[in-house]
Amino acid sequence: MADTSVLRPTSLAHVVFRTRNLPKMLEFWGSFLGAEVVFKSDFIAFLKYDDEHHRIAIIQEQDAPVRPANSVGLHHLAFSYPTMRRLLQAYQKRQTLDIEPTWCVNHGPTTSIYYSDPDGNSIETQVDNFNTIDEANDFMMSEKFRTNPIGTDVDPDDLLRQLDAGADEAALKMRVEIGARTSVPQGV
Structure with missing residues (x-):
C-alpha cells in the first residue's frame, strides 16, 4: 500500500490578519x-517577537466586511509560556496596558488566559500543565476530559497570589473537576 500522507511541516511560521484599521491592530499586537x-x-505591516523574521502580518483592506460574531472560521490563536508564573506576569503586564482577558480557564492540558484583539479575533495565552506530551495525551484520553473537554474557570489573580505565597506550580496546574461542561462562554 502506498504512503498517501503528506510531509509534515516543521512549524507554524506566521499568521496574517485582514483589518480595516491597521494602526489600531498594529498597536494592539x-x-x-x-x-x-x-x-x-500604508497597507501592510510585519511584526516579530522571537527569532522568526515575522510571526504576525496585518493587511489593511478598508472595504473588507466585518466578520459576524460566532461565524465559521478560525476560532483562536494560542501562544505558550514556559511557566505559570511567566503566563501570569504577562497577564499582569497586559493589564497595565488596559488589555483585559475575556476568559481564564484550566482546560486540563493547559491553563489558559483568553483575550480579543480590536477586530474581535480571539487569542489564547497558555502554559502546559503536564511535563510531557504523553502525560497531556493520556489526560486527553481520560474520562475526566471526555466529561469536560472545556475546563474549569480560574482566577489569574488568585493563582498569582498562591504562587507568591509559595504554592507549588504543579499543584496549581491540577484541574479542579466540576463535572460536565460542553460549551465555551459566549464571545470567546
Whole structure:
C-alpha cells in the first residue's frame, strides 16, 4: 500500500490578519506580544517577537466586511509560556496596558488566559500543565476530559497570589473537576 500522507511541516511560521484599521491592530499586537515592527507601509505591516523574521502580518483592506460574531472560521490563536508564573506576569503586564482577558480557564492540558484583539479575533495565552506530551495525551484520553473537554474557570489573580505565597506550580496546574461542561462562554 502506498504512503498517501503528506510531509509534515516543521512549524507554524506566521499568521496574517485582514483589518480595516491597521494602526489600531498594529498597536494592539505590538503591545500584546511585545513585538517589534519589521516592516510597515500604508497597507501592510510585519511584526516579530522571537527569532522568526515575522510571526504576525496585518493587511489593511478598508472595504473588507466585518466578520459576524460566532461565524465559521478560525476560532483562536494560542501562544505558550514556559511557566505559570511567566503566563501570569504577562497577564499582569497586559493589564497595565488596559488589555483585559475575556476568559481564564484550566482546560486540563493547559491553563489558559483568553483575550480579543480590536477586530474581535480571539487569542489564547497558555502554559502546559503536564511535563510531557504523553502525560497531556493520556489526560486527553481520560474520562475526566471526555466529561469536560472545556475546563474549569480560574482566577489569574488568585493563582498569582498562591504562587507568591509559595504554592507549588504543579499543584496549581491540577484541574479542579466540576463535572460536565460542553460549551465555551459566549464571545470567546
